[in-house]
Structure formats: structure tokens, C-alpha cells
Amino acid sequence: LTGRRPVDDELFDDLEEALIQADVNIHTTMAVVNDLRDASRKERINDSDAIKERLKDDLVKVLTANADEHLRWSPSPPTVYLVVGVNGVGKTTSIAKMAARFKSQGKKVMLAAADTFRAAAIDQLEIWANRTGVDIIKQREGADPAAVVYDALQAAKSRGADIVICDTAGRLHTKKNLMEELKKIGRVVERELGREPDEVLLVLDATCGQNAVSQAREFKEAVPITGIILAKLDGTAKGGIVITLKDELGIPIKLVGTGEKCEDIDEFDSRDFVSALFG
Amino acid sequence: SLSEKLQNVFNRLRGKGVLSEQDVNEALREVRLALLEADVNFRVVKDFMGKVKERAVGQEILQSLSPVQHVIKIVNEELVALLGGSDVGLTFAQKPPTVIMLVGLQGSGKTTTAAKLANLMRKQGRKPLLVAADVYRPAAIKQLQVLGEQLGIPVFALGDKQDPVHIGKSALGAAEVGGQDVIILDTAGRLHIDEQMMDELARLKATLSPQEVLLVVDAMTGQDAVNVAEQFNSALGADGFIVTKLDGDARGGAALSIKAVTGKPIKFAGVGEKMDALEPFYPERMASRILG
Numbered sequence A: 001l002t003g004r005r006p007v008d009d010e011l012f013d014d015l016e017e018a019l020i021q022a023d024v025n026i027h028t029t030m031a032v033v034n035d036l037r038d039a040s041r042k043e044r045i046n047d048s049d050a051i052k053e054r055l056k057d058d059l060v061k062v063l064t065a066n067a068d069e070h071l072r073w074s075p076s077p078p079t080v081y082l083v084v085g086v087n088g089v090g091k092t093t094s095i096a097k098m099a100a101r102f103k104s105q106g107k108k109v110m111l112a113a114a115d116t117f118r119a120a121a122i123d124q125l126e127i128w129a130n131r132t133g134v135d136i137i138k139q140r141e142g143a144d145p146a147a148v149v150y151d152a153l154q155a156a157k158s159r160g161a162d163i164v165i166c167d168t169a170g171r172l173h174t175k176k177n178l179m180e181e182l183k184k185i186g187r188v189v190e191r192e193l194g195r196e197p198d199e200v201l202l203v204l205d206a207t208c209g210q211n212a213v214s215q216a217r218e219f220k221e222a223v224p225i226t227g228i229i230l231a232k233l234d235g236t237a238k239g240g241i242v243i244t245l246k247d248e249l250g251i252p253i254k255l256v257g258t259g260e261k262c263e264d265i266d267e268f269d270s271r272d273f274v275s276a277l278f279g
Numbered sequence B: 001s002l003s004e005k006l007q008n009v010f011n012r013l014r015g016k017g018v019l020s021e022q023d024v025n026e027a028l029r030e031v032r033l034a035l036l037e038a039d040v041n042f043r044v045v046k047d048f049m050g051k052v053k054e055r056a057v058g059q060e061i062l063q064s065l066s067p068v069q070h071v072i073k074i075v076n077e078e079l080v081a082l083l084g085g086s087d088v089g090l091t092f093a094q095k096p097p098t099v100i101m102l103v104g105l106q107g108s109g110k111t112t113t114a115a116k117l118a119n120l121m122r123k124q125g126r127k128p129l130l131v132a133a134d135v136y137r138p139a140a141i142k143q144l145q146v147l148g149e150q151l152g153i154p155v156f157a158l159g160d161k162q163d164p165v166h167i168g169k170s171a172l173g174a175a176e177v178g179g180q181d182v183i184i185l186d187t188a189g190r191l192h193i194d195e196q197m198m199d200e201l202a203r204l205k206a207t208l209s210p211q212e213v214l215l216v217v218d219a220m221t222g223q224d225a226v227n228v229a230e231q232f233n234s235a236l237g238a239d240g241f242i243v244t245k246l247d248g249d250a251r252g253g254a255a256l257s258i259k260a261v262t263g264k265p266i267k268f269a270g271v272g273e274k275m276d277a278l279e280p281f282y283p284e285r286m287a288s289r290i291l292g
């Protein structure tokens, strides 16, 4: 895809191949490339570089249209974030990164260790709380996660925390009882705050393929997803499926994870992201 | 479903009598789409469709009375053949201990799978020893210890200030003293492009000479599965794969991709978070899952 070449079927096939290999959904890919083909004919674009730039512009448009890409802060503290997603995607580590970032911005951060199921999950978050110098509310393994969140909200109010970030157990979106548990956690937050959580962040693994669509759909059914954290973008996977998530479900990407340290988090930049799809 | 989509294609072609090569190609396009939707790697799909086309554009399908069944039969047979033999067990050492090393990307399910494997080994009458060689992830050692405790299986750990190679080597001695005959080594998740971390695995393998180096792969992995499998395999020589989180609804095309590009067998399937959620890998089940 580098260097000047004729604007022919082969070019569009190669662009299609690049998008598919970046995990962009095949139907999204075909729609976008077909629009591009039509535009190139109508506007008589015969410069392959211009075609490629046009494609990038189209994809950036999809990602940024009506997208609220900033993290919300409530005018009435505490701000509350719920972090959710399937197993092993990077929820706990992403929370550590957000904690470090907000702390450096002078915020008083509190973490809720509401993964009361997985072995050493509480220990893992506690180590991060200690490393980043933030408060943590936890109970014993096996406790009701909604009770931990409730405790954390009370503690946040009484201690004057600016933000509470709730870790939850990884759960496959196909497990009805686990999704019901998540709904319950969401309701507890709503009841205590008198509003929905300020952010419900779905963490996605950048190596994930088309299943991300099913994940996002099911999680959105259970809790009001406000944004995506795309983790592990420091690998070779491109995470292109988020284009479909934005296009079809309207979910914006808010943050990207770029490593395992607590500073390895960035705000999502659609232009950089789209360029990297073709890298 | 794929059979419904194929039925639509062939219904449109029914008035034509005998199907031409072009008609069959139209049907095969649906198969290609299904495989890409299932996360099978782009170039693996290309090679695979080449094989299918060779068989499909023969006389048998062109005059077949039930072309849908015929296409599905060919695709299914080719998938099962590619996904490989279903009872590729573990290789055990002539003289114990047997060493099994689990490797893979971050979060793929190694620690959980290590415990499940240890559980399986014990059910088979062996004496497993779990080894906590992840010194990087916060509470990784504790995670393995908690699982070991739940199972009543010993966990060898030297804390997180030691070099994993030293931990592995010491574990061999510990197994000898403790009378364990299968050592299952949990390693830290790492990127295939992280030279230093991949080198650590190479040193671990050189020190321990494991009978099995198993790459643990998440069933929801997309196109990148090929890169990961190729790099781990060329750096270490994988003996096989374990595909995890198959209890979800990921189609699991990554399984086909990793097998196709490395030729190494998929030995087990992780199907849940509990310690008994480990099954042998069944190619027929995987094939119909991928086809949707």
C-alpha cells in the first residue's frame, strides 16, 4: 500500500485486505471500501495516495462523529466509574493507570475492589493502590460485589474522595447470571448516586476479533456503557473492531492501554489510530 | 447460518439446471465470508478456500442434487482435517519429572490453565507441582498459590525478586525432594515482540528442557493470532496450543489460524473459570463452531 500505483480494483482489494487484517468487521470494511470506490469514480480521483488519505478521513469521521471522547467528571462528587469487560482484558491494570493519572492531577482517588471472585484479584488491586498511593475499599473474597461498591460510595462521601473507580470481575457476556450480577452493581450505584455512573468503561483487548461486537452489545444491555478502553495496543493487533463498535453501537473509544506500567495509558486519538491500521 | 446463506445462493441458481464453475464460486464466497466473520486469518482463509474450490468445482457438486449439503460437507471435512488429530495427548518424560511450560500473551489464561492442568494430572494419578515463575504481575504468585491451595496441589515459589530461570531450576530440585513427577510452570504474559521477555522464555526452555511448551491462546483472538503463533513458535518451538475461554460465543477462527500456520496441534480447550473446566480439543466441534 506504499508508493504511487494505479487506482484500480487491485488497490481497493488491498485496502480491503488491510482493514480486515486490522480486525475491522468485514461488513464495515466492504461498506467503507465500496463508498470509497464510488467516490473515486464520481470525483475522478486517480491518485492512490489521495484514495488512501480519503479512506483514513472517512474512518476518522466514523470514530469522531458525535463522539464524547472525554472522561466525565461530576459537578457533585464523588465521580463514579464502573470498569467492566470479559476475562483477562486489562480491567484491573487500566484502573491502576487511571488512578495514577488522576492522582497526578491532584484528585483524591478511591478504588473499589469489587472483583470478589477471582483468586488474588483483591490482592492485585491492593498492590496497585499502594503503588499509586490511593485509597482502596475491599472486603473478603466471596463477598457480594454490590456490597463492596456500596461501601466504597459511602466511604468516598465521608472521606471526600473526588472519584471512585470500581473494579469488577471478568465475566463472559454469555453468562446470564454474571450479567445479572453486573446489573445489580449498576443499580446500587444509581440508587446511591441518584444518577447513572459517570462512566461505565468497557475494557476491550486489542487482540480481540469480531467477538468484541457481541461483547459490547451484551454489556450495553446490562449497564450504560459510556466508552471503551482499548488495552494492549502496544502489541501487533490493531483493534480495528472499535470502528464497528462506534459505527453500530455508538460507543466512543476514550482511552488506550499501551503497556503494563501505570503510566501506559493515553487518550484515544482517532487520527493516530487510523494511521496505525495501515502501518 | 451458513447453510441458510448457501441455500439462498443455490435457490437463486436452481432454475439453471447444471451449475457452472461461476455459480459454485458464488456459493464459496459465502463460505469465505463466514470464515472471516469467525476470525480466521485472511491468508489462512485464502489458502483454505483454494483447497475447497479444488474439490468443489469437480463434477460431484456441479451435478449434485443437494449442493448445500455438498458444499458444507466438503468445507467441514477440510476444516476437521486442518484442525488436526483429536487425541494428541501430552508427552511425558521417560524419567520423571515431566516439565510442562505454559506461555502466551497477557491475560490469555495461563495461570488458570496451569492449575487446571495440575488438577487433570492428579486425576490421572500423577503428582503435579505448580511453579510460580511470573515475577512481574502484581499478586501473580499469590494467584497460583490460592488455586493450588483450593486444589490441594503444591505450589513452588521463591517470591518475585528471583529470576524466573532460577525459580525453574530450583523447582526441578524441589520436585525431586517432594517426589512430584509433573512440573507445570506458569510464566508471565508477554508480547511476542518483546525481545527481552521472549529471550527469558528461551533461557527457561534451555534450562528445563520441557517435554511440552504450550502456547495458551484466547479463543476471541482475531487476525493477530497468526503473528503471535508464528513468533512464539519460531522463538521457542511450541509443542502445541491450549485455546481458552471457549465457553463464550467467540467463533474461534484463531484456532484454525494457529494450527494452519504452525502445524502444531491444539491439545486442550479451556471452557470455564473453574478448575475442572479443561477438555481435550475436539476438531469436529471446533469446525462446526467456526462455520457458525
Ligand SMILES: Nc1nc2c(ncn2[C@@H]2O[C@H](COP(=O)(O)OP(=O)(O)OP(=O)(O)O)[C@@H](O)[C@H]2O)c(=O)[nH]1
Pocket (backbone or CB within 6 Å): A085, A086, A087, A088, A089, A090, A091, A092, A093, A094, A115, A118, A121, A168, A169, A170, A171, A203, A231, A232, A233, A234, A235, A256, A257, A258, A259, A260, A264, B106, B107, B137, B189, B191
Ligand atoms: N502489554 C500490555 N499488557 C496489558 C495492558 N493492560 C493490561 N495488560 C496485562 O494484561 C494482563 C491482564 O490484566 P488485568 O488487569 O489483570 O486484566 P483483567 O481484565 O482485570 O483480568 P480479570 O480480572 O482476570 O478478568 C496483565 O498481565 C496485565 O499486565 C496493556 O495495555 N498492554
Ligand SMILES: Nc1nc2c(ncn2[C@@H]2O[C@H](COP(=O)(O)OP(=O)(O)OP(=O)(O)O)[C@@H](O)[C@H]2O)c(=O)[nH]1
Pocket (backbone or CB within 6 Å): A087, A088, A118, A170, A172, B104, B105, B106, B107, B108, B109, B110, B111, B112, B113, B134, B137, B140, B187, B188, B189, B190, B244, B245, B246, B247, B248, B269, B270, B271, B272, B273, B277
Ligand atoms: N470463562 C473463562 N475464563 C477463563 C478461562 N481461562 C481463564 N479464564 C479467566 O481469564 C482471566 C485471565 O486468566 P489468567 O489465568 O489470570 O490469565 P494469564 O494468562 O495468567 O494472565 P497474565 O499472567 O496476566 O498474562 C481470569 O479471569 C480467568 O478466570 C476459560 O477457559 N473460560
Ligand SMILES: [Mg+2]
Pocket (backbone or CB within 6 Å): A091, A092, A093, A115, A121, A167, A168, A169, A170
Ligand atoms: Mg481484574
Ligand SMILES: [Mg+2]
Pocket (backbone or CB within 6 Å): B110, B111, B112, B134, B137, B140, B186, B187, B188, B189
Ligand atoms: Mg498469569
